[in-house]
Amino acid sequence: MKKILILGGGVGGALVANLLSKKLKKEAEITILDKSPKHIYQPGFLYVPFGWENPDKLVRDQESLLNKNINFVLDEAVYIDTDKNLVTTKNRGDIGYDYLVLATGSHVAPEQIPGLKETGHHFYGREQALNLKQAIENFKGGNVVTGIAGVPHKCPVAPLEFTFMFEWYLKRKGLREKTNMSYVSPLPRCFSIPSVSDMVTPWLEERNINNITFFNVESVDPKAKIVHSIEGDSIPFDLLMLIPPHRGAKVITDSGLAESAGWLDTDRYTMRVNGYDNIFAIGDATNLPVSKAGSSAHFQADALVGNIISDIRNEKTVHHYDGHVMCFLETGYNKATLLNFDYNHPPNPAQPNYLLHMAKILFNKTYWWTLPQGRLPNTPIKDKKSLQDCPDC
Numbered sequence: 178m179k180k181i182l183i184l185g186g187g188v189g190g191a192l193v194a195n196l197l198s199k200k201l202k203k204e205a206e207i208t209i210l211d212k213s214p215k216h217i218y219q220p221g222f223l224y225v226p227f228g229w230e231n232p233d234k235l236v237r238d239q240e241s242l243l244n245k246n247i248n249f250v251l252d253e254a255v256y257i258d259t260d261k262n263l264v265t266t267k268n269r270g271d272i273g274y275d276y277l278v279l280a281t282g283s284h285v286a287p288e289q290i291p292g293l294k295e296t297g298h299h300f301y302g303r304e305q306a307l308n309l310k311q312a313i314e315n316f317k318g319g320n321v322v323t324g325i326a327g328v329p330h331k332c333p334v335a336p337l338e339f340t341f342m343f344e345w346y347l348k349r350k351g352l353r354e355k356t357n358m359s360y361v362s363p364l365p366r367c368f369s370i371p372s373v374s375d376m377v378t379p380w381l382e383e384r385n386i387n388n389i390t391f392f393n394v395e396s397v398d399p400k401a402k403i404v405h406s407i408e409g410d411s412i413p414f415d416l417l418m419l420i421p422p423h424r425g426a427k428v429i430t431d432s433g434l435a436e437s438a439g440w441l442d443t444d445r446y447t448m449r450v451n452g453y454d455n456i457f458a459i460g461d462a463t464n465l466p467v468s469k470a471g472s473s474a475h476f477q478a479d480a481l482v483g484n485i486i487s488d489i490r491n492e493k494t495v496h497h498y499d500g501h502v503m504c505f506l507e508t509g510y511n512k513a514t515l516l517n518f519d520y521n522h523p524p525n526p527a528q529p530n531y532l533l534h535m536a537k538i539l540f541n542k543t544y545w546w547t548l549p550q551g552r553l554p555n556t557p558i559k560d561k562k563s564l565q566d567c568p569d570c
């Protein structure tokens with residue numbers, strides 16, 4: 178029996194474990210190691226600041242999402258010895274593997290920007306989302322600055338979603354006229370993908386939200402309440418919501434598997450970590466040129482699982498991830514659109530509508546019984562070119 182060890186039981190780790198356990202049955206022993214006993218549905222945090230989601234409903238026991246034949250080990254991986262195929266844990270010594278799947282995700286690192294942690298809000302964790310809820314409940318009008326303080330960050334659409342939803346929230350509270358809103362982005366546009374940016378820019382204009390590009394946050398002055406950029410610009414604020422820079426897991430950098438930011442150098446098709454035949458990566462932990470999103474992990478899982486199975490069974494088939502990502506974008510006013518794209522097809526989103534907003538809500542509510550168990554289809558975008566047609570992509 179081959180030993181497959183998965184580090185991280187989030188979206189990518191849980192899905193890979195469940196797919197492998199269904200397909201390999203008695204051919205492999207599958208273990209998930211996670212430092213937390215809880216699986217968190219992070220997309221729900223978007224709604225917490227507005228009081229539209231209870232954070233307690235975004236958490237389940239890890240083991241409740243895993244097939245019975247998967248071993249769940251509660252511990253933290255502190256070192257990976259790729260020569261000996263061993264993972265050292267904080268409390269239980271070493272665990273050996275034949276195949277290793279790195280699904281350790283990403284985390285916010287506000288300490289990278291002086292002053293940000295002291296005075297900046299965000300909603301990328303339970304406590305932070307609740308603090309932001311308190312701040313917006315106390316807000317009586319003034320200057321609001323929202324946006325991004327570092328790329329890459331998970332769920333690229335989330336800061337825009339928050340901004341649109343906050344604009345709507347302020348209108349409903351009668352505070353919009355008393356509030357000056359600015360959205361800052363370090364990029365030359367408000368969103369990384371040009372077709373999405375082209376669509377979203379007029380929405381910011383229509384809602385009278387200043388669209389400030391080339392704003393690389395350098396520091397925040399908590400006393401003066403001013404955010405400064407590397408480019409030399411400064412914006413005063415009464416309420417600041419910036420998505421902090423992100424980093425990969427410490428165990429990845431401590432083990433010499435990635436540079437200081439912690440993103441694993443991953444083959445964009447096979448999901449193998451470059452330079453290692455028996456190590457694979459999925460989701461936020463990778464350096465792939467796609468969104469750090471649960472949906473990316475969902476679409477990556479089939480290729481990763483297929484390649485491990487091919488290897489175990491000495492089959493020649495190589496499975497490819499096609500870069501598929503599918504993300505809803507809430508635009509406030511009970512409307513949303515959908516970004517659906519892959520390496521060959523840029524997104525071509527529909528006009529925001531009620532149906533897509535409801536689809537997002539439905540997806541959020543049914544997540545616990547669908548995605549981690551591998552019950553959602555992995556349908557490629559139509560009219561797909563084959564990889565041979567696109568030698569340089």
Ligand SMILES: Cc1cc2nc3c(=O)[nH]c(=O)nc-3n(C[C@H](O)[C@H](O)[C@H](O)COP(=O)(O)OP(=O)(O)OC[C@H]3O[C@@H](n4cnc5c(N)ncnc54)[C@H](O)[C@@H]3O)c2cc1C
Binds near residue numbers: 210220283426504
């Ligand atoms: C506010 C918000 C909104 C979002 N909205 C969307 C959305 O609408 N659509 C979408 O697709 N995505 C969305 N995302 C992004 C999505 O949640 C992440 O991209 C997804 O969870 C990544 O999955 P993952 O498996 O790579 O990592 P995670 O799900 O973060 O799991 C990583 C796991 O690794 C464990 N771990 C880390 N280090 C160690 C270690 N050393 N030892 C043991 N265990 C370890 C952690 O405890 C964790 O359980 C959103 C995220 C946020 C914060």
